[in-house]
Amino acid sequence: xxxxxxxxxxxxxxxxxxxxxxxxxxxxxxxxxxxxxxxxxxxxxxxxxxxxxxxxxxxxxxxxxxxxxxxxxxxxxxxxxxxxxxxxxxxxxxxxxxxxxxxxxxxxxxxxxxxxxxxxxxxxxxxxxxxxxxxxxxxxxxxxxxxxxxxxxxxxxxxxxxxxxxxxxxxxxxxxxxx
Amino acid sequence: xxxxxxxxxxxxxxxxxxxxxxxxxxxxxxxxxxxxxxxxxxxxxxxxxxxxxxxxxxxxxxxxxxxxxxxxxxxxxxxxxxxxxxxxxxxxxxxxxxxxx
Ligand SMILES: [Zn+2]
Numbered sequence: 001x002x003x004x005x006x007x008x009x010x011x012x013x014x015x016x017x018x019x020x021x022x023x024x025x026x027x028x029x030x031x032x033x034x035x036x037x038x039x040x041x042x043x044x045x046x047x048x049x050x051x052x053x054x055x056x057x058x059x060x061x062x063x064x065x066x067x068x069x070x071x072x073x074x075x076x077x078x079x080x081x082x083x084x085x086x087x088x089x090x091x092x093x094x095x096x097x098x099x100x101x102x103x104x105x106x107x108x109x110x111x112x113x114x115x116x117x118x119x120x121x122x123x124x125x126x127x128x129x130x131x132x133x134x135x136x137x138x139x140x141x142x143x144x145x146x147x148x149x150x151x152x153x154x155x156x157x158x159x160x161x162x163x164x165x166x167x168x169x170x171x172x173x174x175x176x177x178x179x
Numbered sequence: 180x181x182x183x184x185x186x187x188x189x190x191x192x193x194x195x196x197x198x199x200x201x202x203x204x205x206x207x208x209x210x211x212x213x214x215x216x217x218x219x220x221x222x223x224x225x226x227x228x229x230x231x232x233x234x235x236x237x238x239x240x241x242x243x244x245x246x247x248x249x250x251x252x253x254x255x256x257x258x259x260x261x262x263x264x265x266x267x268x269x270x271x272x273x274x275x276x277x278x279x280x
Contacts, residue, residue: 049187049242064242065187123180123192140194140240 013176015169016107023075023082024104024159027068029095034068040089041070052136052149061136061149069136069147069159104147105165109172110155113179118148118156120175121168128153144168181255185238186246186262199235201225202247203267230272231258 027037034045043055045068052061057074075082079101086097109117115126121141124131136149144167147159160168181193207213207221226232232252237245249258249270259268 049189064244067243123194137188138241138243139191145240 013173015166015173016109018165018169019073019106019108019157021075022101022106023070023072023079024099024101025070025079025083025086026063026098026100027070027086027095028066029090029093030066033090033093033095036090036093037070037086037095040086043070050135050137052134054134054151059149061147063138063147071159103161104159105162106157106159107169107172108151108155108157110152112154113176114154114156116179117172117175118158120178121171122146122148124148126150141168142171181257183236183248183257184260185241185244186260186265187242187244188238191238191241195238195240197237197239199237199245202233202235228252231270233267235263236260 027033029037031047038044041058041060043053043058043060045060046053046062048062049065050062052059057072059071059073061069061071063069070086072082079099083097083099090097118141119126121144122139124137124139131150133150133153136147138145138147140146141148141158141160144160144164146168147157149157149159151157158168182190183193183196185191185196204221207217210218210221213221229252231249233247233249235245236248237243246260246262247265247267248260249268250256251258258270261268
């Protein structure tokens with residue numbers, strides 16, 4: 001007879017805490033749009049695929065060939081005001097700027113086992129050579145879409161859609177127990 | 180799990196992708212000038228290739244972009260992937276299925 005599995009909440013570590021509310025935009029636009037947006041946002045845009053640029057609390061994350069996530073992890077002003085500034089800078093250029101600040105929540109996974117914990121739900125090769133510091137991408141964590149961004153050798157910023165927050169955080173805690 | 184090479188993101192796991200049907204099918208310029216037979220050909224008729232097949236894929240859970248792929252339908256081996264603005268790579272149809280590397 002196989003032993004009965006232990007209950008799932010047995011000694012499970014706490015869920016990773018949500019990071020402070022951030023300002024987030026999705027920007028679609030060509031190189032001219034990105035140059036104009038850089039002036040207002042203060043951070044350049046990586047032309048290389050799957051790369052993030054960081055300056056202070058603000059970052060730009062490559063999501064697709066003409067698509068970026070703009071992230072401010074410690075916003076000093078309301079997202080609407082920031083959007084107005086960006087729109088002024090990009091006036092006359094074809095683009096799409098969408099405020100997704102409240103669509104997503106984020107956690108940080110750090111420590112020596114960070115990569116192993118994420119691999120509990122994410123099939124990407126997270127070896128430092130394959131997924132170096134500064135690399136970012138949309139991918140999957142189990143059944144949920146996430147944005148994964150390596151901010152340090154042993155730290156990842158993980159964005160997820162708000163309604164998947166409990167699912168992703170509970171599963172991260174469950175994997176962490178086994179690591 | 181298959182590894183598929185996104186032309187933008189590089190090697191990625193199969194579960195990040197969705198299939199988009201046969202590639203290089205051009206929508207007729209003036210559908211109203213086609214007879215029913217020609218319109219049905221455009222809508223429904225596909226090659227059902229045994230061997231190397233040109234088809235659309237989308238990196239749906241990654242960069243979100245459509246691209247084209249040459250896949251051997253007998254082995255599921257992806258022979259090549261290329262952007263939709265690139266020409267189809269010329270690859271000889273093998274006489275016998277080529278096993279994946
Ligand atoms: Zn991609």
